[in-house]
Amino acid sequence: MIADFTEKEIRDVVWQCEGTKSPGPDGFNFNFLKKNWEVMKDEVVAAMILFHETGCIPKECDASFVALIPKVRDPTKLEQYRPISLVGALYKIIAKVLAE
Secondary structure: OOOOOOHHHHHHHHHHOOOOOOOOOOOOOHHHHHHOHHHHHHHHHHHHHHHHHHOOOOHHHOOEEEEEEEOOOOOOOHHHEEEEEEEOHHHHHHHHHHHO
16 A cells, blocks of 8 residues: 555456446446546546545545345335445445455
């Protein structure tokens, strides 16, 4: 974690992410980010550099929601749902780049 994240590292992580899965709290999924990478890459890289320098994720990017997804048709009990956490793309990118 001594060296800054590179644009290539960040881009590689974005392209590894499934683009059609549920969007985060901001309403965007990874397909949106991939299709608009040339427009958004500078902002994404700047956010990653800020995280590297400060060790903090901006509060706006750290929001998450828990959603209940039914496991069966017409669920009637709580155990017939599974919880998923909807987190923003930047949070996922940071986690995946750190994991690499």
